[in-house]
Amino acid sequence: xxxxxxxxxxxxxxxxxxxxxxxxxxxxxxxxxxxxxxxxxxxxxxxxxxxxxxxxxxxxxxxxxxxxxxxxxxxxxxxxxxxxxxxxxxxxxxxxxxxxxxxxxxxxxxxxxxxxxxxxxxxxxxxxxxxxxxxxxxxxxxxxxxxxxxxxxxxxxxxxxxxxxxxxxxxxxxxxxxxxxxxxxxxxxxxxxxxxxxxxxxxxxxxxxxxxxxxxxxxxxxxxxxxxxxxxxxxxxxxxxxxxxxxxxxxxxxxxxxxxxxxxxxxxxxxxxxxxxxxxxxxxxxxxxxxxxxxxxxxxxxxxxxxxxxxxxxxxxxxxxxxxxxxxxxxxxxxxxxxxxxxxxxxxxxxxxxxxxxxxxxxxxxxxxxx
Amino acid sequence: xxxxxxxxxxxxxxxxxxxxxxxxxxxxxxxxxxxxxxxxxxxxxxxxxxxxxxxxxxxxxxxxxxxxxxxxxxxxxxxxxxxxxxxxxxxxxxxxxxxxxxxxxxxxxxxxxxxxxxxxxxxxxxxxxxxxxxxxxxxxxxxxxxxxxxxxxxxxxxxxxxxxxxxxxxxxxxxxxxxxxxxxxxxxxxxxxxxxxxxxxxxxxxxxxxxxxxxxxxxxxxxxxxxxxxxxxxxxxxxxxxxxxxxxxxxxxxxxxxxxx
Numbered sequence: 001x002x003x004x005x006x007x008x009x010x011x012x013x014x015x016x017x018x019x020x021x022x023x024x025x026x027x028x029x030x031x032x033x034x035x036x037x038x039x040x041x042x043x044x045x046x047x048x049x050x051x052x053x054x055x056x057x058x059x060x061x062x063x064x065x066x067x068x069x070x071x072x073x074x075x076x077x078x079x080x081x082x083x084x085x086x087x088x089x090x091x092x093x094x095x096x097x098x099x100x101x102x103x104x105x106x107x108x109x110x111x112x113x114x115x116x117x118x119x120x121x122x123x124x125x126x127x128x129x130x131x132x133x134x135x136x137x138x139x140x141x142x143x144x145x146x147x148x149x150x151x152x153x154x155x156x157x158x159x160x161x162x163x164x165x166x167x168x169x170x171x172x173x174x175x176x177x178x179x180x181x182x183x184x185x186x187x188x189x190x191x192x193x194x195x196x197x198x199x200x201x202x203x204x205x206x207x208x209x210x211x212x213x214x215x216x217x218x219x220x221x222x223x224x225x226x227x228x229x230x231x232x233x234x235x236x237x238x239x240x241x242x243x244x245x246x247x248x249x250x251x252x253x254x255x256x257x258x259x260x261x262x263x264x265x266x267x268x269x270x271x272x273x274x275x276x277x278x279x280x281x282x283x284x285x286x287x288x289x290x291x292x293x294x295x296x297x298x299x300x301x302x303x304x305x306x307x308x309x310x311x312x313x314x315x316x317x318x319x320x321x322x323x324x325x326x327x328x329x330x331x332x333x334x335x336x337x338x339x340x341x342x343x344x345x346x347x348x349x350x351x352x353x354x355x356x357x358x359x360x361x362x363x364x365x366x367x368x369x370x371x
Numbered sequence: 372x373x374x375x376x377x378x379x380x381x382x383x384x385x386x387x388x389x390x391x392x393x394x395x396x397x398x399x400x401x402x403x404x405x406x407x408x409x410x411x412x413x414x415x416x417x418x419x420x421x422x423x424x425x426x427x428x429x430x431x432x433x434x435x436x437x438x439x440x441x442x443x444x445x446x447x448x449x450x451x452x453x454x455x456x457x458x459x460x461x462x463x464x465x466x467x468x469x470x471x472x473x474x475x476x477x478x479x480x481x482x483x484x485x486x487x488x489x490x491x492x493x494x495x496x497x498x499x500x501x502x503x504x505x506x507x508x509x510x511x512x513x514x515x516x517x518x519x520x521x522x523x524x525x526x527x528x529x530x531x532x533x534x535x536x537x538x539x540x541x542x543x544x545x546x547x548x549x550x551x552x553x554x555x556x557x558x559x560x561x562x563x564x565x566x567x568x569x570x571x572x573x574x575x576x577x578x579x580x581x582x583x584x585x586x587x588x589x590x591x592x593x594x595x596x597x598x599x600x601x602x603x604x605x606x607x608x609x610x611x612x613x614x615x616x617x618x619x620x621x622x623x624x625x626x627x628x629x630x631x632x
């Protein structure tokens with residue numbers, strides 16, 4: 001039987017009928033609230049036609065009656081006493097402390113939150129520092145023995161982060177050079193300087209676009225994978241398990257990953273550069289009718305000795321930044337699946353930021369030393 | 372003898388994974404208000420059986436009736452309706468780690484009924500009191516709780532909608548004997564006061580002896596069901612090994628003790 005609940009404010013009479021189920025709580029609630037606001041000094045609770053009662057609704061009624069009693073309203077019950085009342089009395093009688101009410105936002109609260117946020121930020125930096133220190137220590141002690149460099153593990157990671165990323169990196173590099181060749185040809189045509197499209201594409205791809213886009217791609221692909229992998233291992237106590245076996249987690253988890261990316265990213269960059277130039281050659285052939293041989297000759301004169309290296313030399317640095325950010329954030333995961341998601345996101349965003357920031361520094365540096 | 376309709380009626384369940392036959396004609400009834408224990412060796416398919424009863428796993432053949440309705444033949448919608456009728460605790464608690472204990476308890480309530488914050492707060496207090504958790508645990512996150520508290524919080528969540536049926540998967544695994552005994556008492560108490568029907572999968576012989584009215588043992592791909600005393604006297608070699616091995620002594624004593632009274 002369904003629940004019927006009504007409150008008669010004139011007679012101050014709360015009538016409940018039917019089965020009091022948890023599913024009927026939404027119906028019960030407004031009537032209870034109404035009864036709670038009664039202006040009358042007494043309340044009549046009519047339970048004569050109540051059927052089966054769940055614990056939940058019984059408790060809600062009890063809470064309401066208690067608040068009424070606290071206001072000095074006399075409650076008279078008609079019909080049998082509510083089911084479970086002895087059990088609920090016993091539950092309510094147990095000392096279990098109080099339910100913390102949700103924190104209000106006061107200036108004090110705001111200040112506390114600010115302090116906590118600053119503390120967390122500082123701690124995060126300290127952790128990053130200690131992470132770096134640990135890694136340097138591990139690398140310097142592992143230097144002596146080849147076995148401790150975990151070659152198989154490094155190879156596996158080079159395969160996963162490098163070889164498997166070739167298709168996507170190649171396509172991206174090709175497309176970006178198509179875009180820059182297209183824009184270049186169009187903008188330079190009014191000046192009759194279409195031939196400089198080759199210069200634009202070659203220098204753009206080799207110096208900046210090839211390595212930068214590859215790094216961003218890898219940051220999204222591998223940075224997130226590193227963070228998530230290590231984060232799950234952390235949640236599963238796998239990192240602690242390693243440590244308990246006397247195995248340095250930095251040596252088996254972090255170092256191979258970092259090393260692998262430092263190796264893989266330059267290799268990917270070379271592929272990106274090649275694909276970029278191929279894209280440029282294709283586009284110039286169709287847009288400005290430049291034969292292949294001409295493209296190659298123009299290319300030869302456009303780029304200096306250092307152009308290719310100016311791009312490539314940045315790749316291991318970017319690889320290092322991405323791998324360090326990913327592994328650090330992964331190891332910072334604690335306690336919950338939400339942390340895992342948050343830190344994976346942080347890993348990707350920060351590594352892309354760091355890559356672009358480092359690229360800017362390189363640009364200034366190369367300009368200063370005229371590289 | 373009165374023929375009361377069983378709460379759960381399992382008939383001829385067959386579960387096969389590839390070439391491996393896990394269940395071959397498992398049949399049993401669970402009656403209203405009883406605590407039914409399921410035991411079995413590792414890999415004997417206890418969890419699969421539990422999932423089959425919960426409607427989370429579809430068996431190759433057979434039927435599972437919950438309160439007279441076959442959940443295997445049911446549509447998703449009907450099944451969801453049935454799922455509101457039972458509460459489940461998983462072996463490792465399966466509390467949502469990104470939610471506080473209070474939010475974990477609130478989740479099923481807020482999904483089912485539309486009530487105010489204040490009411491939700493009152494209901495959280497009730498559930499925590501029911502499972503004997505201190506109320507300041509409400510704002511804590513699962514990672515901040517001890518193993519025993521996680522199990523209790525999981526039970527609080529399972530009880531959120533006052534289900535008439537409770538499934539417990541290894542409720543006392545990983546608890547110290549004191550916490551395990553307290554948990555047993557809690558389950559018995561809830562059964563007695565709320566007239567719950569409880570199905571539990573457990574390896575804990577003490578829990579089995581203390582709480583379960585009847586026990587089903589998964590052996591040879593079938594479920595052998597009897598009272599604990601009957602099971603203990605079984606001639607089946609695996610069951611003998613299970614209950615009369617080095618760890619089985621206390622159960623035997625308990626069973627005999629109960630027999631005598």
